[in-house]
Amino acid sequence: GIQVEQSPPDLILQEGANSTLRCNFSDSVNNLQWFHQNPWGQLINLFYIPSGTKQNGRLSATTVATERYSLLYISSSQTTDSGVYFCAVDQGAQKLVFGQGTRLTINP
Amino acid sequence: NAGVTQTPKFQVLKTGQSMTLQCAQDMNHEYMSWYRQDPGMGLRLIHYSVGAGITDQGEVPNGYNVSRSTTEDFPLRLLSAAPSQTSVYFCASSSGFVRSYNEQFFGPGTRLTVL
Numbered sequence: 001g002i003q004v005e006q007s008p009p010d011l012i013l014q015e016g017a018n019s020t021l022r023c024n025f026s027d028s029v030n031n032l033q034w035f036h037q038n039p040w041g042q043l044i045n046l047f048y049i050p051s052g053t054k055q056n057g058r059l060s061a062t063t064v065a066t067e068r069y070s071l072l073y074i075s076s077s078q079t080t081d082s083g084v085y086f087c088a089v090d091q092g093a094q095k096l097v098f099g100q101g102t103r104l105t106i107n108p
Numbered sequence: 109n110a111g112v113t114q115t116p117k118f119q120v121l122k123t124g125q126s127m128t129l130q131c132a133q134d135m136n137h138e139y140m141s142w143y144r145q146d147p148g149m150g151l152r153l154i155h156y157s158v159g160a161g162i163t164d165q166g167e168v169p170n171g172y173n174v175s176r177s178t179t180e181d182f183p184l185r186l187l188s189a190a191p192s193q194t195s196v197y198f199c200a201s202s203s204g205f206v207r208s209y210n211e212q213f214f215g216p217g218t219r220l221t222v223l
Contacts, residue, residue, distance in 0.1 A: 004150075031211075041219075086151070093158075095166060098151045
């Protein structure tokens with residue numbers, strides 16, 4: 001099956017810093033989503049982005065489907081950005097395969 | 109819209125007990141699924157349904173049963189709980205096989221502990 005790898009596994013930053021999270025996948029996909037899992041465990045949809053670039057406030061994402069990777073950019077980090085960021089892909093039939101996540105810690 | 113709701117939020121079972129995790133959505137979504145999340149890991153697909161009356165297995169289906177009698181509800185049944193089923197369970201839904209847009213939405217999760 002398809003493999004999804006996220007890097008880095010852990011990232012510790014000071015408030016105000018910028019960060020880039022990467023998601024590599026081993027085969028072509030129909031769907032790619034980025035989620036933020038907050039400290040209470042809730043999964044929050046960030047982007048639905050099978051290709052192209054999207055922006056939402058301080059967050060943006062780019063997926064280069066032909067090269068099988070996606071990037072999530074977080075600018076001017078805030079402590080509320082802390083949590084685990086997951087990339088998930090599916091090849092059809094909407095069966096999402098998740099990466100292992102990037103744990104982001106933003107210190108004040 | 110309430111979105112995807114799950115009950116209970118927390119549950120403790122003894123080995124061998126059975127229980128049903130409830131999931132409901134009010135978005136008229138055709139597709140629903142169940143995932144489990146173990147510590148330090150991403151989510152893994154247990155079972156999914158593409159519409160009422162249709163279910164299929166995901167990556168880790170053993171020990172779980174599902175049925176889909178209505179569009180809104182998709183319960184997950186543990187027949188005989190085992191400690192290996194201690195996990196956080198998430199239910200998700202999406203609008204179905206619309207290739208142009210099939211974003212999935214997740215419920216708040218059920219934290220299950222099996223002693």
